[in-house]
Amino acid sequence: MSDYIKITETPSDHNHLEKMDTQEILLKINLEDQKVALAVKEVIPQIGLLVDGLEERFYKGGRLFYIGAGTSGRLGILDASEIPPTFGLPHERVIGLIAGGDTAIRKAVEFAEDNREQAWEDLLKHKISELDVLVGIAASGTTPYVLGGLEEAKKHGILTAGITNNPGSPLAELADIPIAINVGPEFLTGSTRMKSGTSQKLALNMITTALMIRIGRVKGNKMVNMQLSNTKLVDRGTRYLMEGLNLNYKEAEKLLLEYGSVKKAMEALKK
Secondary structure, eight states: OOOOOOGGGSOOSOOOGGGSOHHHHHHHHHHHHTTHHHHHHTTHHHHHHHHHHHHHHHTTTOOEEEEESHHHHHHHHHHHHHHHHHHOOOGGGEEEEETTOTHHHHSOOTTGGGOTTHHHHHHHTTTOOTTSEEEEEOSSSOOHHHHHHHHHHHHTTOEEEEEESSTTSHHHHHSSEEEEOOOOSOSSTTOTTTHHHHHHHHHHHHHHHHHHHHTTOOBTTBOTTOOOOSHHHHHHHHHHHHHHHTOOHHHHHHHHHHHSSHHHHHHHHHO
8 A cells, every 4th residue: 555645634724613603614614615516626537537437338228336335335326327317227237336235325334344345345246247337335435345346346457546635545545536626624624524515415416427429328418318207307307398399298208108208209209
């Protein structure tokens, strides 16, 4: 393990937090949050490499796996869970795994992240292969669960990426595509659910949204493959068809419900 400064553990630039009034606390948190998007901008080239690698593999039936612990693991699961309703892909194409299993989504599981072998065991249950891509998420860049999973994946020829907030960390050095987002010290020293977590969420948004656009799950700027799982989404899809096909509301709604998605309805009418 090389020497590096663990930025996520460095003292906050703000002190005596308990002496601040509510408005001062909120304004200073917001001041720190404004740094996050600019830090993410610095790693766009690396995110682009990951998206391109995913696109190539997705066309061949590959999948995207996220592994993480605590906040990082939950963010991966959140991103994965949004893919089916937003883009109409099966749940099996983007999968989020967290140290400690599903119980850890809501409640921390003690020492689960310290098990270096468990991630690979979890991935084997999904029959991970060379067609897939594994993204490890760890603000510290030192989480054993994540590092162990990436080590085994690399041995099996699987493309790996690592999202961390510590440049030079073990995760950044291990991953084929290191995505090291330096957001600086947290407002509350070491609380990586704050800026670090926000930066991870922004990166995950970019990865899957760009990927879904690249593989044809978006038309123009519309979610034409979204699942029609509630009244709001049916109404949204209906309005997409009204705009795209010059139909009235009733015509568009009938067409949408008949074919089950905006894309299928558009293709059917054009034929």
